[in-house]
Amino acid sequence: MRSVLKTDVVIIGGGISGISTAFWLIKRGIKNVVVVEKAYIGSGSTFKCATGIRASFTSEEHVVLMRESINLWKALSQELGFSYMRGGYVWLLSNEDQLKAFRELSRIHNSFGVPTRIISVEDVEKLVSKIDTRSILCALYDPLAGKADPFEALYSMAGFLRSAGVRILQQVEATRILQNGPQVVGVETTKGIIQGPIVVVAAGYETRGLVKTVDVDLPLKNVPHHAVITEAYKRAFDPLLVDAASGSYLVQTFHGGFIMGTEIEEREEAQPTPRVDFLYKVASVWIKYLPWLRNVNFLRYWVGYYVMSPDNHPIIGPLPEIDGLYVAAGFSGHGFMMGPIVGKILAEWIIDGKPSIPQAARLSYKRIEEGKLIHEKAVIG
Amino acid sequence: MRKRANPIIVCRCEDVTLDEVEKILEKGYRDLESIKRLLRVGMGPCQGRTCIPLLIRLLARRLKKDPEELLIPPSRPPLTPIPIRLFVEDEKRAED
Numbered sequence: 001m002r003s004v005l006k007t008d009v010v011i012i013g014g015g016i017s018g019i020s021t022a023f024w025l026i027k028r029g030i031k032n033v034v035v036v037e038k039a040y041i042g043s044g045s046t047f048k049c050a051t052g053i054r055a056s057f058t059s060e061e062h063v064v065l066m067r068e069s070i071n072l073w074k075a076l077s078q079e080l081g082f083s084y085m086r087g088g089y090v091w092l093l094s095n096e097d098q099l100k101a102f103r104e105l106s107r108i109h110n111s112f113g114v115p116t117r118i119i120s121v122e123d124v125e126k127l128v129s130k131i132d133t134r135s136i137l138c139a140l141y142d143p144l145a146g147k148a149d150p151f152e153a154l155y156s157m158a159g160f161l162r163s164a165g166v167r168i169l170q171q172v173e174a175t176r177i178l179q180n181g182p183q184v185v186g187v188e189t190t191k192g193i194i195q196g197p198i199v200v201v202a203a204g205y206e207t208r209g210l211v212k213t214v215d216v217d218l219p220l221k222n223v224p225h226h227a228v229i230t231e232a233y234k235r236a237f238d239p240l241l242v243d244a245a246s247g248s249y250l251v252q253t254f255h256g257g258f259i260m261g262t263e264i265e266e267r268e269e270a271q272p273t274p275r276v277d278f279l280y281k282v283a284s285v286w287i288k289y290l291p292w293l294r295n296v297n298f299l300r301y302w303v304g305y306y307v308m309s310p311d312n313h314p315i316i317g318p319l320p321e322i323d324g325l326y327v328a329a330g331f332s333g334h335g336f337m338m339g340p341i342v343g344k345i346l347a348e349w350i351i352d353g354k355p356s357i358p359q360a361a362r363l364s365y366k367r368i369e370e371g372k373l374i375h376e377k378a379v380i381g
Numbered sequence: 382m383r384k385r386a387n388p389i390i391v392c393r394c395e396d397v398t399l400d401e402v403e404k405i406l407e408k409g410y411r412d413l414e415s416i417k418r419l420l421r422v423g424m425g426p427c428q429g430r431t432c433i434p435l436l437i438r439l440l441a442r443r444l445k446k447d448p449e450e451l452l453i454p455p456s457r458p459p460l461t462p463i464p465i466r467l468f469v470e471d472e473k474r475a476e477d
Binding site: 039040041042151155159162170171231255274279280282283284286287293294295296297298301 | 408409411412414415418419421424426428450452457458459462463464465466468469470
């Protein structure tokens with residue numbers, strides 16, 4: 001049986017971007033919001049992320065927006081009571097060329113108010129107990145960066161939404177965006193039609209396919225990325241570590257497990273499939289720095305997508321072709337950390353017609369149509 | 382909610398009790414993927430070998446749902462926890 005539900009805003013995707021958008025719409029006084037999630041909230045990329053949050057990027061847009069997102073992470077964690085900490089990022093540098101490149105990056109970060117700095121081997125040893133520093137020259141330290149628990153963060157935001165009367169429909173899949181001429185009028189789902197004059201597509205790796213139903217082809221590509229977690233141990237150190245040479249990271253979660261990832265060659269649109277060569281590579285990188293990992297057990301291994309845009313920046317904002325249709329996608333591996341500010345930006349696009357941060361306005365689909373790409377180089381893992 | 386004198390443990394790795402599961406059900410969660418992440422059932426060293434089948438039976442009966450509607454978490458590799466040293470070539474040769 002087909003049913004029809006009427007609302008003001010339909011959000012497709014119950015991940016951090018969609019839930020955060022609903023959160024900010026409610027905060028701004030919009031009352032009727034429905035979130036449609038095809039499986040369970042967080043089931044796309046949010047719950048597969050590595051939990052890190054940083055502003056040490058290479059473009060003004062990313063640095064400024066992530067800095068704002070970090071401010072919101074702190075405020076939200078206090079308001080909603082989830083685990084978040086500014087434990088920092090330590091980018092381990094092993095040669096003069098890397099040092100030169102990261103000095104330049106630090107200058108960019110500093111110019112936008114992100115206080116990264118080059119630190120000595122001794123400083124690294126103070127921040128990261130029992131690290132073997134023989135192969136490193138120094139490091140870039142980003143004290144503003146940190147980590148949050150994605151489960152606690154999303155569930156507490158969803159709890160807030162439910163008590164504010166937002167309907168989060170799980171195991172309901174959006175199949176088509178509905179339009180009447182140039183105006184969006186709702187969403188067709190596996191459980192019936194949801195009518196609404198505003199539709200937000202924040203559906204991660206499904207975004208491209210959904211937006212194609214209104215004949216707009218977003219240049220987004222899904223690339224598998226791999227992560228593995230160990231059994232839980234007592235707190236060892238706070239910062240997230242990055243090996244700059246191999247693009248690998250390691251972070252201890254609040255629960256105690258160490259999550260690790262590294263770059264391995266993957267084909268666009270490949271099925272996310274575990275690969276034993278990933279485990280060999282990630283193990284060899286991190287045992288070199290943390291020899292005690294030898295005796296730690298790998299517990300669980302998963303593969304998720306980075307939804308890559310042509311310039312490694314997300315597409316956030318209205319689609320000019322269709323009135324009332326907004327997207328937030330293509331985060332290129334940074335959707336979780338950016339989540340809080342993304343919801344705020346979308347709420348501003350919807351309510352005010354433009355975002356309050358000028359750098360955010362530059363990330364709309366217009367830049368893609370006009371060919372004004374903004375490149376980001378610091379993509380890891 | 383009923384109070385038990387002796388808690389019934391559902392997940393031994395993460396010490397999750399039946400009462401905690403029932404509390405989550407009262408909050409409106411209806412699938413195992415969410416219950417797993419809210420309570421950490423099935424996320425310990427045994428990877429859900431005991432607790433997930435228990436919960437499938439409990440929830441299927443309680444909610445009158447087919448097991449597949451409960452979103453059963455996939456089995457992720459490795460099948461059992463394995464020491465990281467086995468993935469470092471030199472050390473593996475030394476152990477062989």
